[in-house]
Amino acid sequence: MNTISELMTHDHRDCDGIFARAEELASDGDWADAAEALKKFADALNAHFDAEESTLFPAFEQATGMTQGPTMVMRHEHQNMRDTLAALQYALDKQDADDFAGEAETLLIMMQQHNMKEESVIYPMLDSRLPGDEQERLSASVGKHLGEARAA
Template sequence: MTSIAELMTHDHRSCDHDFARAETLANKKDWSGASEALETFAAGLEAHFQAEEQDLFPRFEAAAGMTHGPTQVMRGEHVEMRASVEQMRAALASRDLDEFAGEAETLLILMQQHNMKEENILYPMCDMHLAGQRDALVDALAHRLAPEHAA
């Protein structure tokens, strides 16, 4: 039986793989390939955010009675990461490798810190507070995540 933490952590790794592919192609100055890879990454990342913001966080907040805690912090970080992806798109559109690399480094640091907080704190709390609805919730989350990230 898959836990919330296992499912969402697996999806983090899938997003990381997509991100690395976009970076590799940009470094080769394969602009169209990098743009395509960035869009794959962005779609997977947005699907992950939507799964959290539409399903996981509201259920956790209802079960834990906590609306101004870790989920509020995570939503704020999602906003920052979405803005960073937009900057990366703009850098690719203008074929500015230095700008892309700088923004990619910023996003990588944001993602690493964000994922550590989710994987070590929030997801285990979700598994604990949502144990009674875990199977249905894991199914709902899995249907929102990018299909190509399925285990």
């Protein structure tokens, strides 16, 4: 059985790889392929956020009783990253390499800090607080959601 930590940390790394490809293509001035890669990244990132917000965070809140704590902060950070992603898309649409690089750097820092919090707090608490069968159910549901999003 994959733990929630393993599943979601792996998905963080997948998203990072897709993002790096979009950055590389934009840096090379390959705007058409950069646009395709950025769309793929946006889809993956939004699927990841959706899985957390609709499935994992409610499970965390139920298991811990904390509804105004870590998950509230994570949801707020998700929105900030969505806003930065929109600015990144705008820079790509303008084919502005400098703006794209700046927004990409901002988003990368935000993702690194955010992922560290999830990987060191949220996911381990889910792994330790949920019964094994609930972990398996959540992992299967989230894994299916993420897989479907990648296949679309």
